[in-house]
Amino acid sequence: DGGITQSPKYLFRKEGQNVTLSCEQNLNHDAMYWYRQDPGQGLRLIYYSQIVNDFQKGDIAEGYSVSREKKESFPLTVTSAQKNPTAFYLCASSKGRGNQPQHFGDGTRLSIL
Amino acid sequence: AQKVTQAQTEISVVEKEDVTLDCVYETRDTTYYLFWYKQPPSGELVFLIRRNSFDEQNEISGRYSWNFQKSTSSFNFTITASQVVDSAVYFCASMNTGFQKLVFGTGTRLLVSP
Numbered sequence: 001d002g003g004i005t006q007s008p009k010y011l012f013r014k015e016g017q018n019v020t021l022s023c024e025q026n027l028n029h030d031a032m033y034w035y036r037q038d039p040g041q042g043l044r045l046i047y048y049s050q051i052v053n054d055f056q057k058g059d060i061a062e063g064y065s066v067s068r069e070k071k072e073s074f075p076l077t078v079t080s081a082q083k084n085p086t087a088f089y090l091c092a093s094s095k096g097r098g099n100q101p102q103h104f105g106d107g108t109r110l111s112i113l
Numbered sequence: 114a115q116k117v118t119q120a121q122t123e124i125s126v127v128e129k130e131d132v133t134l135d136c137v138y139e140t141r142d143t144t145y146y147l148f149w150y151k152q153p154p155s156g157e158l159v160f161l162i163r164r165n166s167f168d169e170q171n172e173i174s175g176r177y178s179w180n181f182q183k184s185t186s187s188f189n190f191t192i193t194a195s196q197v198v199d200s201a202v203y204f205c206a207s208m209n210t211g212f213q214k215l216v217f218g219t220g221t222r223l224l225v226s227p
Contacts, residue, residue, distance in 0.1 A: 033215075040122075042204060042217030043158075058214075090158065099146040099165065099208065102215060104158040 002027045006091050006105035012113050013078065013085060021076045021108045023091035029103075030096035032074035036060060037088040037107075046089075049074055050096060078110065086111050115140050115207050119218035126195050126225055134190045134221045136205030142166075144210050147181065147188045152202040152220070164188060195225045 004025045013019045025032065031050045035043040045058030049068040063082025068074055074093075078085045088109050092102040116139040126132045138147060149161040162172065164181050172179045176193045192199055202220045 040219065042117075042206075042219045043215070044217075045214060048214070088156065090156075092158075099163060099210075101148060101160045101163050103160060104150075107156040109156075 004091060004093055004103060004105035006089075006108050008108060009106065011108055011110045013110060014113050016080045018077055018079050019110070021078070021089055021091075021110070023074045023076065023105060024072055025074075025091075025093045025105075026072060027093055027103065028071075029093035030071070031094045032068065033092040033094075033102060034058075034064070034066065034074070034076045035090045035092065037090060043090060046076065115145075115209060115216040117205050117207050117216055117218035119205055119221050121221045122219075123222040123224065126223070128197060128225055128227050129194050130225075131191060131193050132195050132223065132225075134192075134203050134205075134223070136188045136190065136218060138186050138188060138205070138207045140207060140209060142209045146208045148206045148208065148215065149179065149188075149190050150204045150206065152204065154201070158204070161190075192223075195223075197225050197227055199223060200225045 007022045033048045034046040037043050044060050046064050047066040049055035052071050055066050055068050065077045088107050090107045091105045094100045094102045118137045145166045147164045150158045152158050169181050178191045180189045202222045204220045205218045206215045208215050
């Protein structure tokens, strides 16, 4: 079945450590996105990519980095500069321009040790 | 700038009751898109509906219906004869033309008890 796969489901980070969240899609979608969700809040956009080898900062990009070397993959690295990384991270993809709905993965829950 | 407001933080109903989730949006664009997503306890967001700003027809899909009123900038979601499986957090979101940036409301948690 086509879909978006995020891994791992749960992730723990030590102080000063960088961690990478994986996001893979087999929907042949051009655009991919990373969102952060905090308790009782909506989703906030971290980074997005509309095409391979190109990505843009969203509303809360500080302390995060991404790459888009393949159409299917859009990994997110949470760096040590992100001082409050505990949150639920959701990856999404869509067909690209226009009003196409975004489809989401199951999410990764990141916690600090 | 876009903004989406979901004033209802949590709603509790008993099974078979009807429930309406409110959504109010703000945008300066004349062309925009509105969405509803469902987030069950497992965490993933499930797409429910997309509505274009130039189409104010209400829509019904089974027990779900959506009422879009540009005059009040609202896009409300009604579940008829609610079921326990409807328990989830529901998000309303908006998108302008051009780049597909979704702006989410803070969500409404719906609890349906047997």
